[in-house]
Amino acid sequence: MSELRIAGGKKLFGKISVSGAKNAILPILGAAAATDGKVTIYNCPDITDVYTSAEIIKELGGNVLFEDGIMYIDSMGINKTSISANTASKMRSSITFCGGLLGRFKEVSFPIPGGCVLGDRPIDLHIDGFKALSAEVFSDESGFTAKGRLKGTDIHLRYPSVGATQNIMTAACFADGKTVIYNPSKEPETKDLADFLNMCGAKINTKSDKIEVEGVGNLSGCFYSVIPDRIEAGTYLFAAAMTGGKITLEGITATELGEVYNVLLKAGCELKSSENSITLKSSGILSPIDKITVSPYPGFPTDLQPQLTSLLSLAKGKSIIEETVFNGRNRHINELNKMGANISEDSSFIINGVPSLHGAEAQCHDLRGGAALTIAALAAKGTSIIKDPEYIFRGYENFVEKLKSLGADIEYYS
């Protein structure tokens, strides 16, 4: 059984750089399979999910080379349109290959995706979007097949799903005519995908309440660099807020952190931002936040909810977090309580801050929950064992090394 062993109670000091965004690179790799050329992507994070996406591209007949943070993709040889259950089971976001494959080859087959268990994760918005674009879709409990020549149309999303927006937007590049997606995802990673597609010859216009796509029929290769990872950045800032200390993150700005920056201020941290970095200083004494509601961008991101739960477990008072995006993103609660946190759950998480956490053995159940347990262990008094940390390595480049460089006493045993 693999584990992280952490001797907590050490303040974090130092400077680290923010990696390329996991939730930008993954849909971009999915869309790269829709181009009929060569794609070079800079600032590609060295994380497990990137290797899974590369495996899918090779399975489809493409070629990839990943070295020194640069991903080289040759999609010309892609000649398959079905994704295997084996690779799809490793990563939910493998579904974002579908829009591009459907557009480029007029068909795609996809099994029900796997990935982190965060509660219900239906794919109805993806399928409804493909149907709205005139694809014929056959689906059953094992997965779906979509096929046909796509026609542009107006699509009103009942929920601003990130993945569904990205799939529909990519497929619409190949549709006859114009597509307008109303109530789309506004996440920066969706905008990054649109910018990537436009570099490949797409005609996408992202507005505040809709995304307009003119069908262009095909996409060529390009050179691109992904945006920094705001979730990774928030995770390290939360860690320093909890342990106390002073850290600087290079390659991220307050604007890119958005609501997360405001929450850190409310929690009592001192923040300074320049045009390309953020410095956080914390005494380790944290203020509670009466109520925070997790919501789609520009709201507080669900991907930092577990880490915020850890942070508020040490605040001086009661906080409430309402998670409105994933109804099952709560498996870190019991694990945090094993470390002495006092968190209960009804329709929200009620967090009664405690003076300190203590070391314990805790189990990772998913990527962000694992990160939340790690930052709690860094602040806890004593030694903690975090089981199955490979979940964390799916989305955090050089996770252990970056924390060590900030002074953490952390070791990984595979």
Ligand code: EPZ
């Ligand atoms: C993306 O997942 C991210 N993954 C998630 O990050 C992130 O938590 C999520 O967006 C929300 O921001 C990637 O970008 C690779 P959704 P996605 O479709 O696209 C419901 C991480 O830790 N829904 O916006 O799957 C769904 O049940 C990961 O980095 C439908 O009802 O998220 C959920 O309640 C975890 N029908 C809500 O929408 C659908 O067809 C949000 O899902 C699709 C989604």
